Amino acid sequence: MIESADGRLLVKSAMTLDSARALQEAGRAFLSAGTVVFDFSAVTEADSSAIAVMLDWLRQGKALGATVSFTGVPAAVRSLADLYGVAELLPQI
Numbered sequence: 604m605i606e607s608a609d610g611r612l613l614v615k616s617a618m619t620l621d622s623a624r625a626l627q628e629a630g631r632a633f634l635s636a637g638t639v640v641f642d643f644s645a646v647t648e649a650d651s652s653a654i655a656v657m658l659d660w661l662r663q664g665k666a667l668g669a670t671v672s673f674t675g676v677p678a679a680v681r682s683l684a685d686l687y688g689v690a691e692l693l694p695q696i
Contacts, residue, residue: 605629611642611674618646618653618680630660636668640696644675653680657693672696 604616604626612633616622633639641660646653657673664671672694684690 605633605641607633608642611640613642613645615645617648618643618656619648619650620652623652623656627656627659630656631663634660634664634667634669634671638670638672639664641671641673642675643673643677643680646675646677649677649680651683651687653677654684654687654689654693658689661692661694 604614604622606613606615612630614626614630616626618626630641639660641657643649643653661671674696676693676695681690681695684693
């Protein structure tokens, strides 16, 4: 579901309502102090659940002293984040 590769955490699954809870927990397991980059370039499908998961990782990361950011975010997820007015809360590199 999520694997560490080249200093990033590669998300390798759909980010939908069906997988949101499992992704949330899997991502939390990788959070620790320092910089954490989630790479969505291998995401096969995404809906608004992806935003909820991303926000959760940001909250949990902050609590642990981590700087969380995202790369390879699918265009559909970026569009939803703009629509919901939360794009500025989702740091992307």
